[in-house]
Amino acid sequence: MAVCxxxxxxxxxPLFIKxxxxxxxxxxxxxxxxxxxxxxxxxxxVGKNVNDMRELYLGLLYPTEDYxxxxxxxxxxxxxxxxxxxxxxxxxxxxxxxxxxRLHNAYVDMMCNPFYTPGENxxxxxxxxxxxxxxxxx
Amino acid sequence: MASILQRQKSSILDRPLSKGKAEVNLSTFxxxxxxxxxxxxxxxxxxxxxxxxxxxxxxxxxxxxxxxxFLRERTFKREVKLLNMLLFIKTxxxxxxxxxxxxxxxxxxxxxxxxxxxxxxxxxxxxxSVPKDKSSLNCASFMAGIxxxxxxxxxxxxxxxxxxxxxxxxxxxxxxxxxARDKTVDGR
Numbered sequence: 001m002a003v004c005x006x007x008x009x010x011x012x013x014p015l016f017i018k019x020x021x022x023x024x025x026x027x028x029x030x031x032x033x034x035x036x037x038x039x040x041x042x043x044x045x046v047g048k049n050v051n052d053m054r055e056l057y058l059g060l061l062y063p064t065e066d067y068x069x070x071x072x073x074x075x076x077x078x079x080x081x082x083x084x085x086x087x088x089x090x091x092x093x094x095x096x097x098x099x100x101x102r103l104h105n106a107y108v109d110m111m112c113n114p115f116y117t118p119g120e121n122x123x124x125x126x127x128x129x130x131x132x133x134x135x136x137x138x
Numbered sequence: 139m140a141s142i143l144q145r146q147k148s149s150i151l152d153r154p155l156s157k158g159k160a161e162v163n164l165s166t167f168x169x170x171x172x173x174x175x176x177x178x179x180x181x182x183x184x185x186x187x188x189x190x191x192x193x194x195x196x197x198x199x200x201x202x203x204x205x206x207x208f209l210r211e212r213t214f215k216r217e218v219k220l221l222n223m224l225l226f227i228k229t230x231x232x233x234x235x236x237x238x239x240x241x242x243x244x245x246x247x248x249x250x251x252x253x254x255x256x257x258x259x260x261x262x263x264x265x266x267s268v269p270k271d272k273s274s275l276n277c278a279s280f281m282a283g284i285x286x287x288x289x290x291x292x293x294x295x296x297x298x299x300x301x302x303x304x305x306x307x308x309x310x311x312x313x314x315x316x317x318a319r320d321k322t323v324d325g326r
Binding site: 073 | 149151152198201202204205206208209214215216217218291292293
């Protein structure tokens, strides 16, 4: 399914990035980093319909030659970015949405841990397990 | 692939809490809260310092409540309007924390940045009798911390203070930028 999952904090520093394959990590870091501008643009859009602005799921941020980048912003301005391969055509918008929901659920589960300080890097095992389940190829 | 996604059952976070289970024994909570107040008191010298310390503790609760409440009750929507956000605090947040809505939400007549949430008898203060020499102390500052963290987390920077007025009043003073932004957002 996905090749890269990233969680980025409110202040735009990465909290968690995991990629498959791991040897090309840096490339995905760049991709995720560039996507932040698009996210910023989408959520600060003034004069848009209120109901559009309330949607957490931002949809396709931008396609590159090999990958498609999808974005999601929680109400606390934590950003989730999922990168999928363009060749993977059987991933519909709804499925991406479902993945983000699962990611959001996992994030909140992790957030409710009293020993986690907001803004720290995410090292939670259950969270990582959920991300892993999204990364596996089928 | 589709079958994998379908098989995934809706997780417990997707459903609202069942009403019966959400309750905590009041005495237990009162004991915990009294210990928290004592802990804070042993580390400060003045009343404002004590209130600040309680507010700070509230922040920790607030940031966590915010995320989970939005996930459970707002069905993946963001709140962008100021008034809706305040109503969310007055109803949803208060209900989750105290099992009832806040008594009143008011807007200051003379200042558009200021809002009041009024609670006649806050649950937090139920078993607290304020000593005579510290009459300005209001332990509901803890609640102010929760409100502040929720508002700040949602990008409505605000300062929340606690006052003795018609019971307990939480005074919410928003940042200039919040009011300016709210005017540019149209619609309901």
